[in-house]
Amino acid sequence: MEGTGTGAGGTGRRRAEGPRASIRAVANLAGVSPSTVSRALNSPELVSAETRRRVLECAERLGYRPNRAAQSLVLGRTRNVGLIVPDIANPFFAPFIKGVEAYFRDTEYAVFLADTDEDAATEVRLAEAMVERVDGLILCAPRMTGARLRAVAARTAVVLANRTSRVAPSVLLDFRPGMEQAVAHVHALGHHRCAYLSGPANSWSNRQRRRFLGAACAERGIELVDLGPYEPRFTGGYRAADEVLAARATAVFACNDLVALGVLSRLTARGVPVPVCAIAFGFGHKPVRCGCAVALQLPCVSHAWSADRAGKGVRVRAGGVQRRAARAAGRPRAGLAAPVGRRAVQAGHHPGQGHLRAGVAG
Secondary structure: OOOOOOOHHHHHHHHHOOOOOOHHHHHHHHOOOHHHHHHHHHOHHHOOHHHHHHHHHHHHHHOOOOOHHHHHHHHOOOOEEEEEEOOOOOOOOHHHHHHHHHHHHOOOOEEEEEEOOOOHHHHHHHHHHHOOOOOEEEEEOOOOOHHHHHHHHOOOEEEEEOOOOOOOOEEEEEOHHHHHHHHHHHHHOOOOEEEEEOOOOOOHHHHHHHHHHHHHHHHOOOEEEEEOOOOOOHHHHHHHHHHHHHOOOOEEEEOOHHHHHHHHHHHHHOOOOOOOOOEEEEOOOOOOOOOOHHHHHOOOOOOOOOHHHHHHHOOOOOOOOOHHHHOOOOOOOOOOOOOOOOEEEOOOEOOOOOEEEOOEOO
């Protein structure tokens, strides 16, 4: 009868026409128990390399594919990881997303991506919806309250990026070097009254930028005018430009590159030469070439977020995410977070552009 043979032709027909191969059939062919097959497929560190190779070879010959739904029920694992970011359209987050995707691409885990559109309430709804469908969550620059974050972390493993908390490990940027470089530059150019265009008040990154910017300005005797908060988008910067001129500031520090580009666009529209009469700095990923000539003049001091290393270094503490997710590629300068999850991940240094650092989350 067709589809019952063990040769190449029979195997091919079984894949196309026959019933779904079972884990017991794989075990019989490999000469091991069904539980060994399960371990070889789900927890390869528990079996020898030779046993895993033989099981995988037999599974391939039979066309065996594990039933993910059944595994989820039995093992309590979904093999999914959730990634929530504030704004997919912001170029600051794109490399981080790609880094996380790149790391998990070679594993058996799928990454579910969600965009909060810079809204804390939406972020909470997305996180609560995902916790039952994933083995862990990576929250990028989360804006939810500490109480909400604790509630989410109590239901699934959570890793934070650009936010500190005692309930989850963090991947953090050190903003000090970039701020000091920017302030030193405007001071050398003779600017004495600068403006900071603040981002969302509930943003950890925004507070860190302001903290180090204020310290650097005070050290050099520069007056810093706080304006905002503004939405961290091009439109926010466009709206802020008129207030910058009204404040009689000659240098502008924007919370991110998109805001800086918005400022430049509005200043150009008003006939204000940049950087002759004003200078703008953005803190984000890279200058955005959006088609307007003024954008190319942006003297942008960017914190290079080594997102691929951060993605490889995220430590999702749920049993469903492989332990090797805790080993960062790219040879970071220090070890990863302690298993208890209270330390941040250090993920490399980029001269002149700030760096990711390890530190106690708190």
